[in-house]
Amino acid sequence: MVKNEILEDLFFIERGYLNANHFVYRSESPILIDTGYISDFNETERLINNAGAKISDVSLIINTHTHCDHIGGNGIIQQKSGCDIALHKVGKHFMDTKDDWSTWWRYYGQKAAFFNCTKPLEDGDVMGIGPHEFEVIYTPGHASDGVVLYHPKEKILLSSDTLWENDVAVMTLRVEGSLALFQMQTCLEKLESLDVRMVYPGHGRPFCDIGSALSNSKEKIEHYMLDREVLGNDLIKKIIVYTLLMKKEFKETEFFPYLMDTVWFKETCDLYFNSEYETKYKDIMNTFFKRGIIKNKNGCLFTIIKP
Ligand SMILES: [Fe+2]
Numbered sequence: 001m002v003k004n005e006i007l008e009d010l011f012f013i014e015r016g017y018l019n020a021n022h023f024v025y026r027s028e029s030p031i032l033i034d035t036g037y038i039s040d041f042n043e044t045e046r047l048i049n050n051a052g053a054k055i056s057d058v059s060l061i062i063n064t065h066t067h068c069d070h071i072g073g074n075g076i077i078q079q080k081s082g083c084d085i086a087l088h089k090v091g092k093h094f095m096d097t098k099d100d101w102s103t104w105w106r107y108y109g110q111k112a113a114f115f116n117c118t119k120p121l122e123d124g125d126v127m128g129i130g131p132h133e134f135e136v137i138y139t140p141g142h143a144s145d146g147v148v149l150y151h152p153k154e155k156i157l158l159s160s161d162t163l164w165e166n167d168v169a170v171m172t173l174r175v176e177g178s179l180a181l182f183q184m185q186t187c188l189e190k191l192e193s194l195d196v197r198m199v200y201p202g203h204g205r206p207f208c209d210i211g212s213a214l215s216n217s218k219e220k221i222e223h224y225m226l227d228r229e230v231l232g233n234d235l236i237k238k239i240i241v242y243t244l245l246m247k248k249e250f251k252e253t254e255f256f257p258y259l260m261d262t263v264w265f266k267e268t269c270d271l272y273f274n275s276e277y278e279t280k281y282k283d284i285m286n287t288f289f290k291r292g293i294i295k296n297k298n299g300c301l302f303t304i305i306k307p
Contacts, residue, residue, distance in 0.1 A: 004206070007132050007154060011051040012200050016306035018245040019044065020069040020202045023158065024051035025129045029059035033129075033149070033158065034202075035073030038111050039246070040307065044073050058083045060119075062127060064160035064202065065143035066091045066103040068110040075113040086119035086127065088138060091145030102144065107175055108239060109262050110246065121147060134158070139191075141184030142169045144176055148191070155197040157210070162187055163199060165207040168220045170238045171231060174267050181225055188218050232272025236284055239264060241303050244294065249302040256281050 004012045009026040019040050023033035030053035036044040045055055058081040063071050066087065074085060087095070091103075095117045100106040121127070123138035127149065134149040139162040149158040161169035162184075173180055196210045207213060224231040240259075244250060250258065259265040260277060273280045288294035294303050
């Protein structure tokens with residue numbers, strides 16, 4: 001875990017793949033940005049405490065979108081503190097209408113709980129985090145309620161899952177619709193116009209070369225548009241790793257039947273791979289075994305990716 005003071009009293013906390021990175025603003029009324037995955041809440045709480053903030057004093061949580069790895073602590077923290085929760089208005093709509101499909105929770109079989117969003121955000125809003133003013137920029141594509149936060153004075157971008165250093169986040173066209181890739185392209189172009197000296201992404205370490213991250217991402221999205229198989233493969237690979245992180249480990253003999261019971265696995269194979277479920281499964285697992293990303297110990301599968 002890396003804790004890093006990015007502006008006075010505002011800490012960046014780097015996690016792994018299961019838990020998104022998050023931020024703590026230390027004060028008598030602390031503010032949090034994103035809250036990890038629900039099953040790792042104890043660790044999230046420990047890290048928030050370590051940054052000098054008390055859960056029961058939290059005044060506001062800002063979420064960059066409602067995916068399970070960003071909102072996992074919301075319910076408990078709101079219960080203990082009565083804090084406000086700010087989300088893009090599309091995400092507030094998902095919470096108000098109990099839409100666990102658009103949030104991906106049901107689609108990918110993830111654990112998450114609804115919470116009360118008290119502050120709907122819009123593109124162009126300015127959020128005060130103590131003395132630090134961040135612009136809210138709406139960035140649909142990966143998630144239809146996605147936002148990034150930009151501090152123009154210090155040229156800092158909290159890019160969530162809209163911009164990673166060397167990869168793009170999962171693109172789920174079955175939920176987000178066929179326009180998602182185009183929306184992502186537009187968002188990346190929007191980010192290109194910003195003056196940025198440091199990027200704090202939703203997963204992975206901070207980085208300063210936004211130009212190269214943007215061209216990597218744009219190239220990858222173009223690649224997805226030209227070759228649907230690449231998009232399908234990337235999706236299945238990422239969600240298989242994510243599933244193993246959620247479950248910690250999985251009996252090998254039960255893994256394929258489990259996947260066949262989920263909504264996403266069959267739909268993705270239907271969409272990109274002519275419904276060749278077992279062939280695709282074996283193909284992807286073999287690649288993972290060869291690369292050492294997934295291992296088999298006493299008949300149980302686990303991944304070496306950090307949660
Ligand atoms: Fe996400």
